[in-house]
Amino acid sequence: MIAIKRVYEDRTPDEGYGILVDRIWPRGVHKGRIDVWLKDAGPSNELRTWFGHEPPKFEEFARRYRDELDANAAVATLRDLLGTHGDITLLYGAKDTEHNQAVVLKSYLED
Template structure:
């Protein structure tokens, strides 16, 4: 699994590309951004996103609260987990900071879920 800015050129080896932003990236035409899906439901809540972007939350607090949101709504990230199980997955994001963004937190979350033998996805019959 990898994370890549929406403004970077897509690589053929990137596998399935999923935009993980609630809002479409600025100055990026829809027809010029190669994607397999856009899943805005699994992104941080508007309140959390604004708090982080506005500086009211540091990255550690943002990460903790976003992980709590992910835990509360597994139905939002199950489709990504399924894609990651069946090949390379690239999470596409718009943030300028390549290390401190929602895609990195989501990738970390998904990798932990893939490694977890008793993932909630198992109970839902989503994983074999």
């Protein structure tokens, strides 16, 4: 099972293996909150900057990010972690819970 959760939320027993999928470490987050940081699983700096978390750009962001994921070695690592741990939670720092890379990444991994 793949879940997504904002990294600033408290950890719960059913959360599974917590994987930070941001390129930048979130401010104020203790390393013990995260099991592994796969910064390369996040969108490129160029794409992240272009998107700027603007909801009207989300569909195009998702398309471009999926294109990046097609050539991203971190995807294989994520699939291995899913196979090893069963339940994983993709952790992200964005305030918007609907328009962020974890939403796209979860969908990509489930396809």
